[in-house]
Amino acid sequence: MERWQPRHGRRGRGRGSYSSSSFSQSNDSGPSNPSNRVRKTTTNLSNSVINNKQDHNDAEILPNLIGTCPFMCPIEERTQRERLRDLAIFERLNGNPSKSSSTLAVKKFCRTISSKDLRDMDLRPLQVLEDTLNYLLTIFESKEHPFEAIHDFIFDRTRSIRQDLSMQNIITGDQAVSMYERIVKFHIISHYKLRINATANSNVSPMHHLNMEQLTKTLASLYHIYDTNHKSGNTYDTEGEFYSFYVLLHLGSDHQPTGESLSLWFRSLPYSIIKSKEMMFSRRLLRYFRFGNYKCFLHAIETEASCLQYYVIEPYINEIRALGLACLNHGGYKLNPYPLVDICKILLLEEFDVESFCKDCGLDTFSSDEGIKFMPTKQTSFCYPKGSQRYYQLVSKRLKKFYNEVP
Template identity: 25%
Template sequence: MAGQRQRAGQEGGRRKGQIPKQQLKDSVPRGTCQTMCPANELHDREAQNRLHRFEMIAGTERDRRPKGDPLRAVKEYSRPAAGKDATNPTDLRPPAVLRKTVSYLIDDIAGSSSLHPWTEVYDFVFDRLRSVKQDMIIQRVSGMDCVAILERTVRFLIFASYRLCGEPLQLYNPCINDTHLQECLSWLLECYANETGPHPNQEEFQALGLLYNLGSGRAAQHVIELPEQLRSTPAITLALSINRAFVERNPVRLLRLSQQLNFLQSCALHRHLVACRKDLLLIYSHGYSSRNCRFPLDRLAQLLSLDRSRTAQLCQVYGVEVNQDNQVVFSKAAFSELEQGKMQCKLYHSTVSEKQKRPHC
């Protein structure tokens, strides 16, 4: 009798549209394309003259119809369209090929010293990484392949947010980069939480996620809820301290702690430094506001993690006087708020750029 009820329940579930797990698994498309760009797409883009110069066979770039290099061409991102079958196995790259593709894009294209301008390099790599992500979603890629791809993608997008900061919008859109970075980071952290490891890079990316999203209650809560053994690792402990300094509006402590960050961590943090340095000047403009008070420019430069000339320039931006004796004259009345978007953040990247020169970074 119990067996009859169980069978009846199973049949009722199927009638309600429930799909058995094995059947659902079998229905997921499995890619068979063994090249970075499907042969059909390469042929079509070659015929339509839509090859990127990074994908052309050397010596054919000036031809009326340049030839595509099967070893360099990479599948383009394409928006889902009505009537277009995005699940054709011959157009989908399996996880191993997707990993190979990401390695090529980041090591051979983004990491090349001969390809420029970097805005074009970024545009090409960004588009092709979106295509990789699209193939992953269609095939429901998971496990170590998914983690490895997302980790490399997040690193690239964080670096791009620093390197292309201040570029014209027609060349680089920070909002679009941020959207994709947050999506990939969220997916990666979800993989860490739901999939068995080992995940040797988890400390790095948990810390990067918090540094990039300083002041976010959700990001901080996520890190606080991590297992104690992971939460107490050096990178995450440092990120939590920096986040606390940011929330408490303690720019002196934040900038001092930031000196301990490596290059990529500094790239993740850099978008918060404009507000942090402004807060420091504002606090000091109130705390040292006096006709007879003078503050050494060199000391202020040390606090701001800038050289003397950039410090004097930043003071000028916010209406803080620097006299001929290289002394800062703070005045709360003279301090002026700069309109959002007018600060040229790229001019004050010295803290990060110096770390890029260090071998261990």
């Protein structure tokens, strides 16, 4: 997890281990295998939450730092990046690639930083970090540029914000909690949008993979901050939902090996979190998925999922739909084909999407003389969709507004 925590409550910062080593190591296998990718990221999150003490290295020899930089980007860095023409499109003054300003430039994430060269003026204090995050999330809502370009910029700059928070050991207080929660929301919305865009653009897939890594690391840091604030008697109404994201990231048949770690993780949670409405929903959804109860799974999402929970769950909806289609195909009578209009109600698909989804699963359909479309049962050609899948929205009046809320 991208966080350094000193011993004995001393302030300080880690070397490059929390940035370069953990990040590069997690990319060794690449994003080519989605199953390995998700298994690894969820396993890493389990290990980082349960074994966070392993991250508390080199605390005794690190300087005590309190940021004094009043700008979103230190002046020296901005000047250097202007000279190197290393300015993102959002940082350019009047579109000039070699000119920026204090109101446009935002500090970049640095994987390797020497503690010998680090100064207080290189770090931004809490209020400046919060203002910077507000500015970044304003860009996130912009429609003027392609989403991939917006995401790539904010992805890097929010990592830099987390880096400055970690170096100053800012892990208590409402501001720190709120900032980490908002960064988690950014990664979750990006997780949803990048997946949708990946079906049409193969170049988005690596971005989706890296975003998942940072989502899990930011969640792990947020859980650590929650624990720290609990010791001071502070709790937050949002904890139930943010803890539920961890459970929802374990959905899927390819995540079964992480089940033991998930069980251990449950034991470490306060009783109030376990019994929260959001956590009860996520645990019930996990059971539905692993037992193959596709009807209850889809119904629970349609009636109970929050906006952010739906964005996390969405990649697994087609998988459970395919299971439902397999049950209808194998369990039906050969002489009684299924009307597609009935299938769309069961799987919460649009009528015009049902035929396409059947084809994705290797199943044929036909039209009667009256123009009614059916799916024959007992077909032996069924297969689970592989590779890039078309995006199918979940038909729900309640969830429909969520589709329109995405920046």
